[in-house]
Amino acid sequence: MATENPKKMEKQITNPWKWQDQRSYVQAVEVTQIQGTLYVSGQTAISPDGQSSTADMKTQLTEAIQNLEQVVGEAGYDCKNIVRLNIYTTSTADLWPHFPILQDWIAKHGMKQATTLLEVKSLFETLTVELEATVVR
Template sequence: MERTAVNPWAWSLDFGYNQAEIVEGTRRQLICAGQTSVDADGRPQHPGDMRAQVGRALDNLEAVLAGADMTLANVVRLSIYTTDVDELLRCVDVFGERLGPAGVRPPSTLLGVARLAFPELMVELEATAAD
């Protein structure tokens, strides 16, 4: 798979994402359901702690990717839903710590929402991956 960043402006690079990517030579695509801060039984974890919830949601996303023999390096699109945009922006470094070593800046969208599936949840990650 070959990825070519498309960035008519550079400001998004400071936030860890490309405006777009041309993805060529893929053979499989994985569409992931939204991943949140829940345990293996689906119970919400880390109520009130955005940083911990982002970390756990990324852990869960990585587990789904691993189930398809993929990693964060395969993520070509990331949508982030949060009940508190300002608090999530204070934790954006967590994404950089995880996506940076994977060598990716997937095109992303950040949306503020009124509520997620469980009231304790503050963030949900929805990804598309390819290889």
């Protein structure tokens, strides 16, 4: 009979300032006693049959979040344990009005993740936003 490991994953958040709280991220996350780490490729608004979305930024952001949730869940992890979220977009100006969608999703899962936002020249085909995550268990 296998015995369960009594050690539980722990997260330590480091925020020397308060301003990042309004932007829904933390400055650093230390994770100890990890049982597994999932490195998720950038998730975008690509349909189950592999078609890249031509929709607006809001729709693509929502679909990218849904695809990220699906990958994380099917791998047996929880979105609440995303410790790193990289956001790539072809236009921060187009993304900003819809940033509350991402912030609400982060709050819904109670995430405390380090985040980097990068504007890039282009993404695959017609895509405008991509979410890349590291998740722990």
